[in-house]
Amino acid sequence: MHHATPLINTIVGGLVLAFLLGMLANRLRISPLVGYLAAGVLVGPFTPGFVADTSLAPELAELGVILLMFGVGLHFSLKDLMSVKHIAIPGAIAQITVATLLGMLFSRFMDWPLLNGLVFGLCLSTASTVVLLRALEERQLIDSRRGQIAIGWLIVEDLVMVLTLVLMPAFGDMLGSNQAISQELWTGLAITIGKVVAFITLMIVVGRRVVPWVLAKTASTGSRELFTLAVLALALGIAFGAVELFDVSFALGAFFAGVVLNESELSHRAAHDTLPLRDAFAVLFFVSVGMLFDPMILIKEPLAVLGTLAIILFGKSAAAFIFVKLFGLSNRTSLTISVSLAQIGEFAFILAGLGIYLGMLSEQGRNLVLAGAILSIMINPLMFALLERYLARDDNDSEKDHDKIEAEVAQIPLEICHHVLLVGYGRVGSLIGAKLNQAGVPMVVVENTRSRVDALREQGINVVLGNAAKAEIMSLARLDCARWLLLTIPNGFEAGEIVALAREKRPDLKIVARAHYDDEVTYIADRGATQVVMGEREIANSMIALLQLEMQEAQPESCPI
Known part of the structure; x- marks a missing residue:
């Protein structure tokens, strides 16, 4: 393999192998995501043969996250976002707390320090943007009440993780020196929250006018290439600016870029033009996740892997189910949200990497996080399939009454002919x-x-x-x-x-x-x-x-x- 072109090698190797294994997975009647992850394992550094560039793949995957969140924002209005805040905000915070505590409890059995367990639990507490959105898209749930709650929940998790990434260094120093909460920590928290609020305010006040105006001017040129370029420039540019200027995540920046364009007449055209790129880079995301996985951990530490997986699949999912039920929503909605969150992804890798850098997480902990991510992403489509079978079989009348309240109207054959x-x-x-x-x-x-x-x-x-x-x-x-x-x-x-x-x-x-x-x-x-x-x-x-x-x-x- 010619190594002078690592970017081309990584894209070609990842996409070709992902296509072949994705087709194989489809023939075997399992989710193509499993094929994409397997492709990543095969081109990763832990298996023999061709090895893709492990530094380039995550950056390519980040492009997929940006474009995917931008596309979701195009179909998700501020009204939808605000309508689920009373569920998403307390529910996401409570679920993150439970998952973190479960991770800390797990660390006691592994004889890890308290700080190690805290970071490990935080890594397991947040779901993958790409996996959740793919699952909702495949089942046409993004525009449903269930989908809106799940996406709102995801946005809150992203905001919490942004705060966590900023505060981790100061918090680590505080715990390491056994000091009380310092003024520096409170100052850092206030500055971070202020930046997030400033970014959202800027997008709502200024972005809602500027972004549609730029696209309208570009569309008036009659050049399809310029319009597509304008969409990509706005999505990527706003996401990059959100990170550089406001310390907000790429995903959150891209999401709000899409939200401010939602009310424009050009939103459907923008979504259509970016669809092929979104799909291609989303595949690279799964390939990059697979590249991080060392299969040997399944042999060396099977019980630890099972314990990690149990927290992801059952611990935090059960917490999410309970919290949604406390708000009086139906089993259908509660189960959909809990299954949606039964996996981990992007922020888990970022937190684990920062934890290693700050000495707050061991290599063993990071390997377990990666193993939990890979396995949970593979298992998640199977959980959705089981959920759909259960919901299709469940004829509980009270459940249907709840779903009518949530506008999840049951579909029956229409009494009409010659139409x-x-x-x-x-x-x-x-x-x-x-x-x-x-x-x-x-x-x-x-x-x-x-x-x-x-x-x-x-x-x-x-x-x-x-x-x-x-x-x-x-x-x-x-x-x-x-x-x-x-x-x-x-x-x-x-x-x-x-x-x-x-x-x-x-x-x-x-x-x-x-x-x-x-x-x-x-x-x-x-x-x-x-x-x-x-x-x-x-x-x-x-x-x-x-x-x-x-x-x-x-x-x-x-x-x-």
């Missing part, structure tokens, strides 16, 4: 839906965005929440007796899969789909669409028709000779 089945209610779908409503045509909408579904239900429109590519979702929308199927989603290849599913169930159904490119038109038509509408062609035809009409109206009368 238009409209997939997607974005810019195109909403225009079609409005026309159908005006004409009194019966309609069912299939939409995977929670906020849109809630808005449609408030308007009395028949709607099913979910992905139309799934047979059970189309069954709920009564594909079996629909008259028309209209696909307005912008992804032509996803539309093709929906067409194939619908055509298999209903050979006689009239299907009209939307496409952007010639290859999408062919793809969708080959799968059985009755007609495929390509936006650019229809615009051209309409303009020509208007031109011909005006030419006819302007035709001069024949002059007599």
Whole structure:
């Protein structure tokens, strides 16, 4: 391997191996995350063969965290954030406290010093941003009440960890010299809180005006490259500025950059343009986590690894479940949040690294933190799968009543027939839906965005929440007796899969789909669409028709000779 290009080597080696093992994991019906982590182990320094650059990989992974949190911020308004503060703030602080105490108790059995146990417990107390958001995205929970609480909880954890990173050196000195809490510690705490408040205030007061204005000016140039570059520059620039100027984490800075852009009309375009980069760098995050793992610790210290894993999977999850239940929320919400937090990630590595540097954590402790992170991230998708089975089987009436209060409305097959089945209610779908409503045509909408579904239900429109590519979702929308199927989603290849599913169930159904490119038109038509509408062609035809009409109206009368 040519070592003069460590950045290229790391990106290529990590992504190629992650793709291969991710595909293998998918074939084995387990989460692709397991494949990405295994790829990291294989390119890490603890296994033979090619070794990626262990200093570059974490920085590349940090880019994934920044872009992912920016994307979440684009779909998460300040109103949503404030609506869960009464649960997220006390719940996250209490859960961090319990996990830290469990880590300190564990350290007593390991004969570690008190300071070592404190740092170890803090490392186990905070969940991974990337893992939690990936789990919520896959299950379409980000826009749900459960998802909002989990994300708010995550933001509070990030803020607590930012304070912890700043105060650790002073706190270590204080405990090391057995002195009372010093003035320096209180001063450091006040300065850190002040910086966080200053950053958030700056983003809300100034950022809400400047960020949308910059993107609007860039969009007006008509250059797609400049717009994408502006989105990346703002996301990365604000995240970097948050760290350098306010000592706030990259993730928190990027999140608020997205939040201030949320109210702009360009937020959906910004989210769409950054999606491929977010996915690619998120994969590198998991690869970089795998690179830190030394598999030999499973053989050398199996009981210690199991104890660490028990704190992560059961200790802090049970604490989160209890605290959410104390607020009167349902088992469905409590279990979802507790399972979401049953893993550790980015801040655990940062805290462990700082603990090693300050002499507050042993090498053994850091190895156990890394082992706990790897194993908990691998196990987390399995816990979500078990949770979904449990929730699907649970028919408790009181549970459903709780979920209605939380707007988690149970979906049942609609009593409707001879209707238009409209997939997607974005810019195109909403225009079609409005026309159908005006004409009194019966309609069912299939939409995977929670906020849109809630808005449609408030308007009395028949709607099913979910992905139309799934047979059970189309069954709920009564594909079996629909008259028309209209696909307005912008992804032509996803539309093709929906067409194939619908055509298999209903050979006689009239299907009209939307496409952007010639290859999408062919793809969708080959799968059985009755007609495929390509936006650019229809615009051209309409303009020509208007031109011909005006030419006819302007035709001069024949002059007599």
